Amino acid sequence: MRQSIDNETMRKVTTLRTELLIKALDFTSKLMKVDPSEICNTSRERNVCLARHLTRYYLYSKEKITYTEIGKLMNCNHASVIHSVSYVTNTSTVDKYIYTLKQSIDRELLPEHFTMREQIKNCLDIYTTINTKTEAILEVFRGYEETYKQEKMVARQEDTIQT
Numbered sequence: 810m811r812q813s814i815d816n817e818t819m820r821k822v823t824t825l826r827t828e829l830l831i832k833a834l835d836f837t838s839k840l841m842k843v844d845p846s847e848i849c850n851t852s853r854e855r856n857v858c859l860a861r862h863l864t865r866y867y868l869y870s871k872e873k874i875t876y877t878e879i880g881k882l883m884n885c886n887h888a889s890v891i892h893s894v895s896y897v898t899n900t901s902t903v904d905k906y907i908y909t910l911k912q913s914i915d916r917e918l919l920p921e922h923f924t925m926r927e928q929i930k931n932c933l934d935i936y937t938t939i940n941t942k943t944e945a946i947l948e949v950f951r952g953y954e955e956t957y958k959q960e961k962m963v964a965r966q967e968d969t970i971q972t
Contacts, residue, residue, distance in 0.1 A: 865893035
């Protein structure tokens, strides 16, 4: 005879699953530089779809949640979760970028940053129109320019302190 689960136990399980989803969304949003709310939406932009695949892969591989439970958490069918997990697993064998992302999840380490060349290559691969590719590449340059300016300011401050 099957015992019924009381409401308190169900609430605790639901809370735990929600916390695991938040943890996965936080990790993959930092990894992919995509807003967590975008990952949960139905956007079909390449970068967002990839982040969604990676979130599902994270929940399955790291948190050991079933396909059905991940589907309920992410508001999708379990077959979509199976597709996401197999996509990340299979594509990582032939695509260096996906491999790097998968390794980041497997090791639970965010890469400091990809090299400029890798970032530009990803822009060319991910975006489809000339305008979006150009804007994404310019954003990569702006990021490096900002880092350079900050490093230059720190060096000036150190020079002033030494003199």
